[in-house]
Amino acid sequence: MADLAVRVAGLALRNPLLLASGVWGESGESLAGAWKAGAGGVITKSIGSVPRAGYPNPTVETYGQWGMLNAMGLPNPGIEEYPREIEVAKASGATIIGSVFGGDADEFARLASRMEGTGVAALELNLSCPHAEGFGTEVGSDPAQVERIVRTVVDSVRIPVIAKITPNAADPAALAEAAERGGAAAVSAINTLRALAIDVRLRRPVLSHGLGGLSGPAIKPVGLACVWQIFERISIPVIGVGGISTPEDALEYVMAGARALEIGTAIAFEGIGVFGRLATGLSSLLDELGIHRLEEAVGVAHRAGAA
Amino acid sequence: MRTVVRVTDCVQETPSTVTLRFPYAPPVGPGQFLMIWLPGDDELPMSVSYTEGGSKGVTVKAMGDSSRRVQSIRPGGTIGLRGPYGNRFDLSPRALLVVAGGSGAAVLAPAAELARARGASVTVALGATTRAELLFHDRFRRMGARVEVATDDGSEGERGFVTPVASRLAAAGRFDAIWTCGPEVMMQKVAALGAERGVPVFCAVERLMKCAVGLCDACALGPFHVCTDGPVFEAGRLTGLPDFARFHRDSAGRRRPF
Numbered sequence: 001m002a003d004l005a006v007r008v009a010g011l012a013l014r015n016p017l018l019l020a021s022g023v024w025g026e027s028g029e030s031l032a033g034a035w036k037a038g039a040g041g042v043i044t045k046s047i048g049s050v051p052r053a054g055y056p057n058p059t060v061e062t063y064g065q066w067g068m069l070n071a072m073g074l075p076n077p078g079i080e081e082y083p084r085e086i087e088v089a090k091a092s093g094a095t096i097i098g099s100v101f102g103g104d105a106d107e108f109a110r111l112a113s114r115m116e117g118t119g120v121a122a123l124e125l126n127l128s129c130p131h132a133e134g135f136g137t138e139v140g141s142d143p144a145q146v147e148r149i150v151r152t153v154v155d156s157v158r159i160p161v162i163a164k165i166t167p168n169a170a171d172p173a174a175l176a177e178a179a180e181r182g183g184a185a186a187v188s189a190i191n192t193l194r195a196l197a198i199d200v201r202l203r204r205p206v207l208s209h210g211l212g213g214l215s216g217p218a219i220k221p222v223g224l225a226c227v228w229q230i231f232e233r234i235s236i237p238v239i240g241v242g243g244i245s246t247p248e249d250a251l252e253y254v255m256a257g258a259r260a261l262e263i264g265t266a267i268a269f270e271g272i273g274v275f276g277r278l279a280t281g282l283s284s285l286l287d288e289l290g291i292h293r294l295e296e297a298v299g300v301a302h303r304a305g306a307a
Numbered sequence: 308m309r310t311v312v313r314v315t316d317c318v319q320e321t322p323s324t325v326t327l328r329f330p331y332a333p334p335v336g337p338g339q340f341l342m343i344w345l346p347g348d349d350e351l352p353m354s355v356s357y358t359e360g361g362s363k364g365v366t367v368k369a370m371g372d373s374s375r376r377v378q379s380i381r382p383g384g385t386i387g388l389r390g391p392y393g394n395r396f397d398l399s400p401r402a403l404l405v406v407a408g409g410s411g412a413a414v415l416a417p418a419a420e421l422a423r424a425r426g427a428s429v430t431v432a433l434g435a436t437t438r439a440e441l442l443f444h445d446r447f448r449r450m451g452a453r454v455e456v457a458t459d460d461g462s463e464g465e466r467g468f469v470t471p472v473a474s475r476l477a478a479a480g481r482f483d484a485i486w487t488c489g490p491e492v493m494m495q496k497v498a499a500l501g502a503e504r505g506v507p508v509f510c511a512v513e514r515l516m517k518c519a520v521g522l523c524d525a526c527a528l529g530p531f532h533v534c535t536d537g538p539v540f541e542a543g544r545l546t547g548l549p550d551f552a553r554f555h556r557d558s559a560g561r562r563r564p565f
Contacts, residue, residue, distance in 0.1 A: 026524035026527060029527060029530050030524050030527050051561055052559055053558035054558060056350075057349050057350035057517055058342075058344055058350040059350075059518065059523070060520070060523070062308065062389065063308070064308065068520075070518070070523075072517065078561075081561055201385070202346045202385065202387070204346060204347065264522070268518075268520040268522045271521065
């Protein structure tokens with residue numbers, strides 16, 4: 001069986017399949033459940049300074065097997081109460097990455113420092129939620145601001161910092177470059193694509209917030225293109241996210257340049273068992289292709305060159 | 308996928324509960340729920356109280372502002388629907404004890420009807436605050452169930468909680484399964500009663516829901532998600548959990564005592 005272990009952002013992961021932020025990460029029991037189901041690591045819900053209820057329902061629109069639209073509105077228990085959930089997750093032995101969101105560099109740094117204190121292995125900065133006023137994409141679309149936020153956080157913690165960047169920008173790779181200049185240990189890409197659904201009978205948007213973010217298989221080619229471009233422009237590792245639901249999807253991202261991967265929407269289609277199935281399937285696929293270690297495949301598609 | 312329908316009938320079942328009927332063709336199993344969208348307002352998970360045929364129904368209890376606004380819908384009003392979601396009651400037991408607290412009867416009545424149609428004997432312990440709030444009392448009687456009642460104020464049946472009535476019924480008869488829906492504290496007592504008598508108990512659990520497809524974690528209960536692992540759980544899977552009957556989670560995901 002091919003070796004799926006990878007090193008990324010200073011973390012030694014048993015496999016590259018991380019639970020994506022925002023999914024299953026509000027409760028420690030769920031984080032532990034994803035780890036027990038075979039995830040290589042788990043990323044928490046994005047945590048802010050104060051408790052946040054998120055937007056009223058409807059918060060999701062489903063599209064069969066090709067995708068999902070959501071505007072949850074960054075619901076989270078807040079950094080004061082969230083350490084209880086980390087404690088529960090830690091008891092399972094999970095490798096935990098703490099995700100935080102702030103409105104400016106100082107808020108990010110305070111949250112990052114508190115999150116580091118809970119004993120997480122690394123941090124992921126949410127610079128990319130597409131539907132929360134004052135957060136996410138709104139603070140993560142400008143390279144100078146991304147660099148400033150990442151640097152401020154990196155200067156205030158000892159653990160590795162991952163920047164999750166948005167695809168809803170003219171040049172996502174420029175944001176990745178900014179994160180690298182700021183001292184990030186890795187970049188994850190992509191977050192959801194800004195999107196909308198309208199009910200024609202009711203003549204109104206479906207989601208209470210109007211705009212939301214699209215995830216699932218529909219966005220995989222977009223995520224691949226972002227990872228491809230980012231890989232060519234930075235030297236820190238890339239974590240690939242967006243529509244991964246089969247072993248082939250996972251390997252595509254790796255060959256585009258991803259060293260680790262995040263899985264989210266596929267859980268809605270297949271249940272949490274998707275982690276075990278992807279790990280087994282990816283290992284078999286590598287065997288079939290004569291690749292002994294996943295890390296050997298990182299970015300190989302770039303060597304083929306473009307015609 | 309979402310469907311928009313016009314409500315055809317509104318029935319005031321009790322002072323605090325209203326049934327909405329609407330055309331919806333997809334099959335719905337006993338125990339399953341729909342996400343009911345009140346356009347421009349909110350979307351709420353509701354167990355289906357009329358599961359058979361093309362006219363489905365939900366029975367809504369006035370809890371918060373949103374459920375009150377759902378109750379205020381009139382025939383001809385539009386609602387959005389998605390689902391059904393969740394698992395269902397297993398209809399194989401031949402001798403059933405049904406323990407319903409308050410609006411818990413909304414999900415138990417259609418399930419009990421289906422069990423009756425397959426020839427099961429059904430005994431019901433039905434509880435409410437007061438006589439007028441006994442939900443589906445006549446419906447349970449019409450299906451040929453034996454019904455015993457408890458009300459908090461003693462206005463009908465025994466005064467007090469429904470669990471002592473359930474306990475007496477369980478002791479007097481032989482049952483293959485106990486189905487229960489109501490406050491978690493009540494269901495926990497029913498679970499203990501089943502464990503004592505060696506009768507499997509199945510609880511229909513209600514929790515705050517957002518996505519309903521097992522992603523967002525809003526309905527997390529221990530290692531489970533009520534939307535995809537439930538809402539029907541064998542009681543033994545719940546009773547050992549630190550949160551069952553003790554803590555729920557609010558919209559921000561904070562654990563709060565019941």
